[in-house]
Amino acid sequence: MKTLLAAPLAALTILLSxxxxxxxxxxxxxxxxxxxxxxxMDVPAEQRKMMEPMLKSMKMQMQFRSDGTFDGTFEMPMxxxxxxxxxxxxxxKKLSMTGTSSKTKKEETKTGTFENGKITIDPDKDGDPTxxxxxx
Numbered sequence: 001m002k003t004l005l006a007a008p009l010a011a012l013t014i015l016l017s018x019x020x021x022x023x024x025x026x027x028x029x030x031x032x033x034x035x036x037x038x039x040x041m042d043v044p045a046e047q048r049k050m051m052e053p054m055l056k057s058m059k060m061q062m063q064f065r066s067d068g069t070f071d072g073t074f075e076m077p078m079x080x081x082x083x084x085x086x087x088x089x090x091x092x093k094k095l096s097m098t099g100t101s102s103k104t105k106k107e108e109t110k111t112g113t114f115e116n117g118k119i120t121i122d123p124d125k126d127g128d129p130t131x132x133x134x135x136x
Contacts, residue, residue: 024066024090025064025066025088025090025095025114026064026088026090026095026114026119026135027064027065027066028063028064028135028136029061029062029063029064029135029136030061030062030063030064030119030133030134030135030136031060031061031062031133031134031136032058032059032060032061032131032132032133033118033132033133033134034055034056034058036130036132037055037129037130037131037132038051038052038055038129040129040130041129054076054077054078057076057077058074058075058076059073059074059075059076060072060073060074060075060133061073061136062119062133064088068087068088068089069085069086069087069088070085070086070087070088070097070099071083071084071085071086072084072099080103082101082102082103083101083102084099084100084101084102085099085100085102086098086099086100086107087099090114093113093114093115094111094112094113095111095112095113095114095119096109096110096111097109097110097111097112098110110122112131117134117135118132118133118134118135119132119133120132120133121133
């Protein structure tokens with residue numbers, strides 16, 4: 001069960017993202033690429049197949065603004081709905097995001113890359129799935 005919950009919890013932590021911004025960068029609305037996330041999971045194929053319906057039911061959307069702010073929503077039947085607001089900063093391709101969850105009220109910072117119109121969030125630890133956000 002612990003492994004089964006790892007991907008959804010990782011997705012939720014992505015929402016706990018963003019810090020300071022500029023006029024260029026990932027401006028716009030992005031959604032989670034669930035297929036890429038599932039392919040990156042280090043689990044047996046049988047377990048991946050079992051998890052697929054749950055992961056496909058995940059809804060994640062983030063809106064990045066040119067003023068360096070963002071907000072996002074995350075919804076999954078098992079975890080419920082959460083929203084996040086924060087700030088982002090881009091240094092070359094490195095994206096830093098700091099935000100606060102409406103559920104936990106905790107501020108967290110996440111890092112990743114912004115390249116070729118995609119945002120790739122760095123995994124928190126080895127074995128976590130790769131989280132890729134694509135422009136809507």
